Amino acid sequence: ERFREQKSIHEIIQSIASKKGLDPLSHEFARYLDDNDELKHLREEFSLPKVSECIAEGVVPITSEEEVVYLSGNSLGLLPKRTRKLINEELDVWATSAVRAHFNHKLGRNWATIEDQVISKLTGIVGAKPIEIAVMNTLTSNIHLLLASFYTPTQSRFKILIEESSFPSDRYALESQIKFHGYLVEAALIEIKPRPGDITPEIEDVLNIIEKEGDSIALVFMEAVNYHTGQLFDIPKITKAAQKKGCIVAWNLAHAIGNVELKLHDWNVDLAVWCSYKYLNAGPGGIAGIFVHEKHAHEFDRPRIVISAFQPMPGAKGFQVSNPSALDMVALYGSLEVFSLTNMSDLCQKSYLLTGYLEFLLDENLHGVGYRIITPRNPHEHGAQLSLMFDELKVEKIADDLLIRGIICDERKQSVLRVAPAPLYNCFSDVYKFVNALKAILSET
Amino acid sequence: ERFREQKSIHEIIQSIASKKGLDPLSHEFARYLDDNDELKHLREEFSLPKVSECIAEGVVPITSEEEVVYLSGNSLGLLPKRTRKLINEELDVWATSAVRAHFNHKLGRNWATIEDQVISKLTGIVGAKPIEIAVMNTLTSNIHLLLASFYTPTQSRFKILIEESSFPSDRYALESQIKFHGYLVEAALIEIKPRPGDITPEIEDVLNIIEKEGDSIALVFMEAVNYHTGQLFDIPKITKAAQKKGCIVAWNLAHAIGNVELKLHDWNVDLAVWCSYKYLNAGPGGIAGIFVHEKHAHEFDRPRIVISAFQPMPGAKGFQVSNPSALDMVALYGSLEVFSLTNMSDLCQKSYLLTGYLEFLLDENLHGVGYRIITPRNPHEHGAQLSLMFDELKVEKIADDLLIRGIICDERKQSVLRVAPAPLYNCFSDVYKFVNALKAILSET
Numbered sequence: 001e002r003f004r005e006q007k008s009i010h011e012i013i014q015s016i017a018s019k020k021g022l023d024p025l026s027h028e029f030a031r032y033l034d035d036n037d038e039l040k041h042l043r044e045e046f047s048l049p050k051v052s053e054c055i056a057e058g059v060v061p062i063t064s065e066e067e068v069v070y071l072s073g074n075s076l077g078l079l080p081k082r083t084r085k086l087i088n089e090e091l092d093v094w095a096t097s098a099v100r101a102h103f104n105h106k107l108g109r110n111w112a113t114i115e116d117q118v119i120s121k122l123t124g125i126v127g128a129k130p131i132e133i134a135v136m137n138t139l140t141s142n143i144h145l146l147l148a149s150f151y152t153p154t155q156s157r158f159k160i161l162i163e164e165s166s167f168p169s170d171r172y173a174l175e176s177q178i179k180f181h182g183y184l185v186e187a188a189l190i191e192i193k194p195r196p197g198d199i200t201p202e203i204e205d206v207l208n209i210i211e212k213e214g215d216s217i218a219l220v221f222m223e224a225v226n227y228h229t230g231q232l233f234d235i236p237k238i239t240k241a242a243q244k245k246g247c248i249v250a251w252n253l254a255h256a257i258g259n260v261e262l263k264l265h266d267w268n269v270d271l272a273v274w275c276s277y278k279y280l281n282a283g284p285g286g287i288a289g290i291f292v293h294e295k296h297a298h299e300f301d302r303p304r305i306v307i308s309a310f311q312p313m314p315g316a317k318g319f320q321v322s323n324p325s326a327l328d329m330v331a332l333y334g335s336l337e338v339f340s341l342t343n344m345s346d347l348c349q350k351s352y353l354l355t356g357y358l359e360f361l362l363d364e365n366l367h368g369v370g371y372r373i374i375t376p377r378n379p380h381e382h383g384a385q386l387s388l389m390f391d392e393l394k395v396e397k398i399a400d401d402l403l404i405r406g407i408i409c410d411e412r413k414q415s416v417l418r419v420a421p422a423p424l425y426n427c428f429s430d431v432y433k434f435v436n437a438l439k440a441i442l443s444e445t
Numbered sequence: 446e447r448f449r450e451q452k453s454i455h456e457i458i459q460s461i462a463s464k465k466g467l468d469p470l471s472h473e474f475a476r477y478l479d480d481n482d483e484l485k486h487l488r489e490e491f492s493l494p495k496v497s498e499c500i501a502e503g504v505v506p507i508t509s510e511e512e513v514v515y516l517s518g519n520s521l522g523l524l525p526k527r528t529r530k531l532i533n534e535e536l537d538v539w540a541t542s543a544v545r546a547h548f549n550h551k552l553g554r555n556w557a558t559i560e561d562q563v564i565s566k567l568t569g570i571v572g573a574k575p576i577e578i579a580v581m582n583t584l585t586s587n588i589h590l591l592l593a594s595f596y597t598p599t600q601s602r603f604k605i606l607i608e609e610s611s612f613p614s615d616r617y618a619l620e621s622q623i624k625f626h627g628y629l630v631e632a633a634l635i636e637i638k639p640r641p642g643d644i645t646p647e648i649e650d651v652l653n654i655i656e657k658e659g660d661s662i663a664l665v666f667m668e669a670v671n672y673h674t675g676q677l678f679d680i681p682k683i684t685k686a687a688q689k690k691g692c693i694v695a696w697n698l699a700h701a702i703g704n705v706e707l708k709l710h711d712w713n714v715d716l717a718v719w720c721s722y723k724y725l726n727a728g729p730g731g732i733a734g735i736f737v738h739e740k741h742a743h744e745f746d747r748p749r750i751v752i753s754a755f756q757p758m759p760g761a762k763g764f765q766v767s768n769p770s771a772l773d774m775v776a777l778y779g780s781l782e783v784f785s786l787t788n789m790s791d792l793c794q795k796s797y798l799l800t801g802y803l804e805f806l807l808d809e810n811l812h813g814v815g816y817r818i819i820t821p822r823n824p825h826e827h828g829a830q831l832s833l834m835f836d837e838l839k840v841e842k843i844a845d846d847l848l849i850r851g852i853i854c855d856e857r858k859q860s861v862l863r864v865a866p867a868p869l870y871n872c873f874s875d876v877y878k879f880v881n882a883l884k885a886i887l888s889e890t
């Protein structure tokens with residue numbers, strides 16, 4: 001099945017090219033894809049760093065164009081131009097209205113309720129009802145605030161299921177939750193592992209471990225898209241299987257939100273958390289968010305480390321604390337306005353082609369250079385990101401060599417290069433330039 | 446003793462006036478005080494809202510000057526002009542360097558470590574060593590993150606001592622902590638109350654309750670400056686008394702930071718939390734902070750709901766989670782740069798005179814109008830804020846009437862008007878205008 005899917009993106013690319021009589025490996029073809037990209041105007045919404053400013057003096061960009069090839073949107077999304085405007089408006093309002101802007105904001109964004117405007121733009125991105133979303137704090141603190149209520153281990157059900165290659169701070173968060181409740185990490189933290197020789201686990205193995213251990217699992221906590229491998233998991237299938245066993249299922253959407261289509265409500269997901277500085281482009285350390293399924297909206301009897309009022313609000317807001325940062329709120333809002341110019345379905349359609357084109361070019365151009373794509377090939381098992389693993393530990397050097405060619409992607413020690421063309425602002429030529437630069441670098445060494 | 450202190454600020458004001466042959470109740474005298482204010486240049490550092498923009502069309506400012514009289518710095522501090530510059534620089538860096546700014550920030554504020562620059566400016570404001578401070582999240586979430594480690598109730602020691610008139614969300618936070626640990630709020634939450642007929646408690650009564658109940662108190666959690674009454678507590682005395690009984694002592698500095706002199710390290714305070722949007726002028730929902738005394742810096746065996754790395758960092762940073770917001774960080778930094786133009790000792794010296802002048806003018810101008818100052822008169826028992834309580838519940842109307850005269854202060858239902866001249870940007874004429882407007886309003890009704 002994997003092979004069929006893999007063949008299919010290759011076939012699609014090749015058939016588009018041959019229909020136009022273009023060489024699918026040519027720069028011309030990349031330009032053709034850009035010209036025919038129905039979302040190409042969205043790139044104009046962002047500030048693209050210039051090679052000269054972003055990298056250093058004396059670098060050798062591969063083209064005469066000045067903009068960097070930015071393939072690190074999975075790490076920090078680019079600045080939406082309207083965010084600059086919104087932030088400055090907010091500074092003006094602070095300057096001219098001060099405390100009165102909480103309830104008399106001259107631009108209609110009362111600080112006391114601005115969150116609701118942000119939430120209404122997030123519903124389509126995560127597939128949720130407004131009552132299921134709160135925008136607050138940072139990712140890791142939200143994990144703790146939610147788990148205080150939803151990880152309530154008992155002697156017979158106390159385990160947390162994670163993926164072996166979870167993001168380190170997630171693992172620490174879960175370990176500390178386990179210890180906090182007086183359980184042993186060795187006994188309580190169970191890990192989904194890939195098969196011998198593999199890098200990513202098979203979905204069947206995830207389902208098997210749930211089937212086998214589910215009765216003692218209190219919480220399944222997985223990254224919807226793994227930060228390292230780019231693997232996208234089958235959220236509805238895993239959620240359903242785990243819930244059948246009585247587990248609470250929480251998804252970390254750090255690398256999924258704004259990247260893949262999500263239907264959290266329909267999929268009956270219990271909980272989700274996310275940060276907003278990756279595909280959501282809300283800026284460094286931008287304000288994070290949570291999802292709590294409507295079915296939990298009125299569970300006021302759960303333990304709550306947080307009570308923000310005498311009677312907690314129903315829904316996700318019942319877990320909210322503190323005045324949110326108005327600057328961070330509008331920074332997120334600016335990006336969500338850009339998302340509103342399209343929709344997740346169209347965006348993912350472009351992403352399928354854009355990342356498929358990346359896969360195609362890599363496969364066609366790089367032979368026998370001692371690397372492999374560790375991200376699953378099936379397009380239902382990844383979003384924008386492909387992770388390349390190199391046999392020899394030379395990825396740092398490769399990243400440096402890409403950098404002096406004006407290309408920014410993300411190296412993970414020791415051997416993985418993460419490449420994420422973000423469909424909101426990346427173009428097919430970005431992908432073309434990246435693959436050809438990588439080819440040149442690898443052939444030099 | 447109170448009377449002596451009260452007399453003394455009156456005497457000081459009167460003696461300054463008589464030395465210059467000025468009527469202490471005249472506007473001329475206010476202007477004289479402004480002219481001789483050694484910190485008057487700091488007002489230029491802030492954006493002062495204009496009456497026309499801030500309030501509404503058709504209001505009647507009491508003077509021909511355009512700026513509002515802003516006495517709500519205890520609620521939201523004004524925008525420091527340099528913050529606008531810093532934020533825009535940060536947006537530029539995001540636009541031009543994107544993810545590279547984490548470690549290659551062209552203005553020397555690497556996002557990965559910007560916090561340390563902020564911390565080094567906070568040390569003088571709270572009287573702490575760098576290792577004792579972390580800048581993170583929001584106030585209430587920080588309360589929960591810290592109490593997860595430091596409120597560890599046992600059957601014999603499980604109580605939390607608070608003030609009866611605590612800020613509502615603080616009370617809810619503490620109640621939820623108590624419930625979370627399985628204790629009854631009625632049994633575990635004990636309250637410091639004022640004597641019959643009084644509004645603010647006496648320090649002796651605080652010490653008495655600690656002496657009597659201290660052995661069963663796990664945590665003393667008090668606002669250093671009460672949000673409602675403006676009462677400043679004797680932090681070192683209460684801390685010492687409670688610690689002698691074996692309690693952990695935590696101070697909420699929401700209304701104290703940037704307002705009164707603090708020596709948290711020397712006073713041997715265990716914990717402190719604060720928000721930064723009041724006297725610290727970091728903007729709506731600005732990034733908050735914590736203090737953990739150096740003596741706790743290496744207590745890695747405490748329960749930690751938070752572990753941010755395999756081995757937590759020593760000190761306050763060991764309780765930190767998540768990437769902080771870069772925009773919020775520089776917003777705070779901008780204001781701290783202004784604080785660096787003076788020091789807390791000089792600032793509090795001005796504040797003593799400024800709020801003393803407010804007290805003097807109120808006492809001299811308002812007779813028999815059915816109000817009283819509920820803030821303790823002793824200048825060691827308050828900071829910038831005085832709270833006025835009106836006999837009849839007409840404070841909403843008074844606040845509205847002040848507003849149409851271009852004066853912003855903060856009304857707390859049902860009967861309290863909070864007036865806080867912030868010494869960084871308020872001037873003596875602000876105070877003069879406020880008192881005379883209030884006098885006019887009260888004589889009309």
Ligand SMILES: Cc1ncc(COP(=O)(O)O)c(C=O)c1O
Nearest residue numbers: 322323583584585612672699720
């Ligand atoms: C004493 C006190 N505690 C708590 C808070 C709540 O702060 P936040 O909403 O930022 O958590 C405030 C805010 O005004 C406060 O003054």
Ligand SMILES: Cc1ncc(COP(=O)(O)O)c(C=O)c1O
Nearest residue numbers: 138139140167227254275767768
């Ligand atoms: C999967 C995952 N979890 C957790 C985090 C940590 O987020 P934060 O530092 O904002 O809490 C990240 C950040 O990259 C992440 O990708």
